[in-house]
Amino acid sequence: MNNQESSHRKIIPIVPQETDEVMVSLYASHEKIYPRSVSGFFSNWRWGMVVLTQLVFYGLPWLEWGQRQAVLFDLGSRRFYIFGLVLYPQDFIYLTGILVISALSLFLFTAVAGRLWCGYACPQTVYTEIFLWIEKKVEGDRSARMRRDAKPMSADKLTRKALKHFLWISLALWTGFTFVGYFTPIKDLGLEFLQMSMSSWEVFWTFFYGFATYGNAGFMREQVCKHMCPYARFQSAMFDKDTLIVTYDAERGEPRGARSRKADPASLNLGACVDCSLCVQVCPTGIDIRKGLQYECIGCGACADVCDTVMDKMGYARGLVKYTTENAMSQHWSRAQTWRHVLRPRVLIYTAILGVIVIAMLVSLSLRVPFKVDVVRDRGVMARIVPGGKIENVYRLQVMNATESNQRYKIAVTGLPGLVVASDSLVMVESTQSRWVAVRVQAPFDTAAPGSHTIQFQIDSVDSPGHLTEKSAFLIPR
Ligand code: SF4
Numbered sequence: 001m002n003n004q005e006s007s008h009r010k011i012i013p014i015v016p017q018e019t020d021e022v023m024v025s026l027y028a029s030h031e032k033i034y035p036r037s038v039s040g041f042f043s044n045w046r047w048g049m050v051v052l053t054q055l056v057f058y059g060l061p062w063l064e065w066g067q068r069q070a071v072l073f074d075l076g077s078r079r080f081y082i083f084g085l086v087l088y089p090q091d092f093i094y095l096t097g098i099l100v101i102s103a104l105s106l107f108l109f110t111a112v113a114g115r116l117w118c119g120y121a122c123p124q125t126v127y128t129e130i131f132l133w134i135e136k137k138v139e140g141d142r143s144a145r146m147r148r149d150a151k152p153m154s155a156d157k158l159t160r161k162a163l164k165h166f167l168w169i170s171l172a173l174w175t176g177f178t179f180v181g182y183f184t185p186i187k188d189l190g191l192e193f194l195q196m197s198m199s200s201w202e203v204f205w206t207f208f209y210g211f212a213t214y215g216n217a218g219f220m221r222e223q224v225c226k227h228m229c230p231y232a233r234f235q236s237a238m239f240d241k242d243t244l245i246v247t248y249d250a251e252r253g254e255p256r257g258a259r260s261r262k263a264d265p266a267s268l269n270l271g272a273c274v275d276c277s278l279c280v281q282v283c284p285t286g287i288d289i290r291k292g293l294q295y296e297c298i299g300c301g302a303c304a305d306v307c308d309t310v311m312d313k314m315g316y317a318r319g320l321v322k323y324t325t326e327n328a329m330s331q332h333w334s335r336a337q338t339w340r341h342v343l344r345p346r347v348l349i350y351t352a353i354l355g356v357i358v359i360a361m362l363v364s365l366s367l368r369v370p371f372k373v374d375v376v377r378d379r380g381v382m383a384r385i386v387p388g389g390k391i392e393n394v395y396r397l398q399v400m401n402a403t404e405s406n407q408r409y410k411i412a413v414t415g416l417p418g419l420v421v422a423s424d425s426l427v428m429v430e431s432t433q434s435r436w437v438a439v440r441v442q443a444p445f446d447t448a449a450p451g452s453h454t455i456q457f458q459i460d461s462v463d464s465p466g467h468l469t470e471k472s473a474f475l476i477p478r
């Protein structure tokens with residue numbers, strides 16, 4: 001480019017354009033939610049689940065079964081006691097079965113009614129509900145709490161806050177203690193607590209679990225559901241247009257607006273929503289269901305309950321906010337039609353698979369042989385020739401008695417002609433204990449060609465029905 005060209009060049013000034021852009025901070029400080037208490041059909045269900053789950057959780061470790069705790073996961077001795085069952089690490093398959101059943105149940109419930117687990121049975125919901133109940137008893141309902149929090153500190157405020165935290169911490173520590181009571185006999189743990197002799201691990205887990213309960217239910221609350229729970233992230237993948245979800249009937253509710261109870265909404269060109277905002281005030285995650293389905297919604301139905309009370313007061317039909325499906329809303333289905341579509345092939349397939357796995361697990365548990373045997377060849381002793389010209393191999397057998405009474409077991413061996421157990425073939429194992437025994441097995445010198453031969457140990461329980469076969473190898477030297 002020469003100088004002449006550059007002197008004729010038009011200079012276009014760069015002027016910043018006006019845009020609609022606004023600066024959005026990626027950090028939004030957390031606004032405390034004060035959920036208003038609510039009563040109604042779904043609230044009763046939620047409280048029913050709170051009572052049921054907590055009766056089970058707090059009560060189970062105190063139940064006795066014979067001479068021991070009914071449910072105890074004794075990690076030290078690697079035995080799980082569940083009522084009449086004694087499970088060993090070798091019974092890991094049942095734990096896998098329970099996990100598969102839990103996962104499939106979650107898929108099933110989510111396909112039927114969205115976040116049913118979150119709204120009614122998740123520990124986060126359950127403990128938040130209990131902590132909120134304590135908060136309400138000590139500090140009053142929503143408006144009283146909001147007013148008090150806005151005021152400067154006073155003797156009344158300090159006393160109520162201190163009492164609330166004392167009750168929260170007590171409950172949280174009791175929860176931690178109960179949790180540890182599933183792994184250590186809870187009565188012994190109570191005694192250790194009174195004598196201040198709990199082990200460091202027991203103290204750690206009591207405080208850790210208690211602290212997690214206090215923090216999650218007292219402070220984190222909806223933040224756990226919104227930002228920490230992985231289920232909240234992927235549950236929408238299990239929804240479809242026939243999943244029951246809490247929905248605002250916008251067609252019926254809009255245009256929303258305040259009016260007197262006697263006014264005719266049609267003449268005012270208003271829908272059924274009186275815009276009272278109660279559905280927002282009761283929401284534990286602080287969302288407005290009228291904006292449509294949002295990932296924060298845990299499907300608790302509190303907004304449906306409170307809206308029904310508003311509809312009752314106004315003399316309108318209930319169900320402006322209700323559990324329904326996307327298809328039912330768009331196609332104006334009746335309740336019966338909606339349910340017919342809810343029970344769709346996907347739901348029936350999940351139910352069938354779940355049923356098969358549950359039955360298989362129950363059958364397997366009922367047919368379970370109440371003892372286990374592990375066979376290990378004694379590597380220290382090679383095959384040898386003993387007096388009488390017989391060949392002898394030595395094995396170590398671990399016999400585990402999964403019953404709660406002493407048992408005798410008879411050991412025999414098959415697989416080669418003339419194969420016999422040359423040591424004591426009767427073994428006694430104490431209740432729920434395991435025992436290693438050395439077993440000498442002999443065979444005639446010319447029973448088979450030199451090399452390794454598969455043999456079977458046949459173990460019979462003498463005092464109760466049960467038979468096991470375990471394979472091993474019998475070596476014949478050259
Ligand atoms: S509670 Fe019902 S009537 Fe009140 S604002 Fe919510 S949807 Fe509208």
Ligand code: SF4
Pocket residue numbers: 246279282283284285286287288289296297298299300301302303304
């Ligand atoms: S929107 Fe309704 S159902 Fe969803 S979390 Fe809030 S109160 Fe519960």
